[in-house]
Amino acid sequence: MEHFQLTEKTILKIKESNITKWTSVQEKAIPAILEGKDVVVQSPTGTGKTLAYVLPLLKLIDENEENPQVVIMAPTRELVMQIFQVVQDYTQNTNIKVASIVGGADVKRQVEKLKQKPKIIVGSPGRISQLIKLKKLKMHGVKKIVFDEVDELIKTDDQKDLPQIVKATLKDRQLLFFSATITPQAMQFAKEQSTNLTEITVDQSLEGNIMHGFIPCEEREKLELLRRIGSIQNMKALVFSNDPFKLEGYASKLNFRGIKTAVLHSKLGKMERSKVLKDLQSGKTSLLFSTDVAARGIDLQDLPYVVTLDVPEKVEQYTHRSGRVGRMGNQGTVINLVTPREKKHLFTLRGTQKLFFEQLSVTHGEVRKVEMSEKVEDKVSIENNKKLPTNKSPKNNVKKIKKQK
Structure with a gap:
């Protein structure tokens, strides 16, 4: 494993x-990034x-310089705090201080944080811009700016502040998208923002060990399928659902x-959000309903399943939904509950994603992969809350998916 001339403390933390x-x-x-290039990374x-981006930026920081040198921006409080925690973990036992700056928090407390001379600022653009205008956050020493989840940053109410934040820094700044x-x-x-971008793209087939599957059904059958999955x-x-009003009802x-x-x-609120996520990870909750916006930026380690009630309209949404499982190479399964019309739309996404969708069923308390030697009718029969029948045709067999840990 090449260490890219990272600092000794960083390399030690990587090994730990x-x-x-x-x-x-x-x-x-x-x-x-170490070469100083402006990059746009997908x-x-x-x-x-x-x-x-955190590891090379740590290498490029001057520990003798007291002013902020790096600003990292993200679209949600949740994502800001996740990034802040990562930076804190990798700056232990160094002279590099880090501060989180988000909207909704007390401004005076954040001004006090800035008086401690942090070298890295992680925050939301709105609050960062506010502190710049108040002349509490000095940007003349900032040489690196990171736009994390840039596609969402430009959709927020704070998007108008982004160019102004860039202009407040030195002209020889490095920009990372x-x-x-x-x-x-x-x-x-x-x-x-940059006239000399280096584009880096990682294949959308995803690096995680993810099975992408679908269960054909009618709209009225989705609630019963969810009950079986939740059981x-x-x-x-x-x-996930495209309709936020559907979540509460289900x-x-x-x-x-x-x-x-x-x-x-x-x-x-921050505390309520933290509680529902902890309840899912601890097993107190089996199914956590969410929209794409609400789930943006959450990091649930070892989450085994994602279920979609509605096929997302855009391939970008599918990428973010499926990315909740299979994180850092872990195993996971995406279950798409699809009507015949939705199935056609789902399959239009696979060309872009380079994905293969397996047909699944929920039988005998397990999610199972349906293996077919010839085409069968893509329909799940659910009547009076009865269990799904086991396929017994010699031409069809149902293979049990290995249990998620």
């Missing part, structure tokens, strides 16, 4: 974290993008039928 191999995005991005969720999906709009924004022993799944009905569910709202 049992990292023995770089992911593709790290292998490509770290050398480019890599699937869960492939180690944060370390791909990262996301799981670099949309045309995100690329245009990046080109407006599986040790089930932990993040359930969760309420499943709770009434004994399935432990919760809903992740984008408007949940």
Whole structure:
């Protein structure tokens, strides 16, 4: 494993974290960043993008300089705090201080943080811009700016502040744009900020050990399928819907039928949001319902399942949903509940994603892969809450998926 001339303390921390191999995005991005290049990096969720920019930036920091040198921006408080924690972990036993600056927090406390002379600022663009205007955050020493989840940053209410933040820094600054999906709009924004971009793209086939599957059904059958999925022993799944109003109804009905569910709202407070995520990881909750916006930036380690109630409209949404499992090479399964029309749309995504979709079923308390020697009718029969029948045709057999840990 090449160490790219990173600092000795960083290399030691890498070894302590049992990292023995770089992911593709790290292998490509770290050398480019160390060379001082402006980069726009597209890599699937869960492939180690944060370390791909944090590690080389630590190498480039002057520990004798007291002013902030690096600003990292993210679209959500959740993601800001995740990045902040990673930076803190890798700056232990160094003279590099880091501060988190987010909206909704007390401004005076954040000003006090800045008085401690942090070299790295991790925050939301709105609050960073506010502190710059108040002349509490000095940007003349900032040489590196990271736009994490840049495609979402340019959609936030704070997007108008982004160019102003860049202009407040030195002209020889280095700009790093990262996301799981670099949309045309995100690329245009990046080109407006930098005239000499190096593009780095990691294959959208995803690096994780993920099975992408579908269960054909009618719309009215999805609730029963969810009940069966939620009844599986040790089930932990993040359930996505395009319709936020559908989440509460499904969760309420499943709770009434004994399935432990919760809903992740984008408007949940910090403590409430933390609790629902902890309940899912601890097993107190089996199914956590969420929209794409609410789930953006969350990092659930070893999550075995993602379920989609509705096929996302865009391939970018599918990338972010499926990226909740299979993080850093772990095993995971994506279950798409699809009507005949939705199935056609789902299959249009696979060309872009380079994915293969397996047909699945839920039988005898297990998610199973249906293996067919010839085409069978893609329909699940669910009547009166009866269990799905086991296929007994000699031409069909149902293979049990290896249990997720």
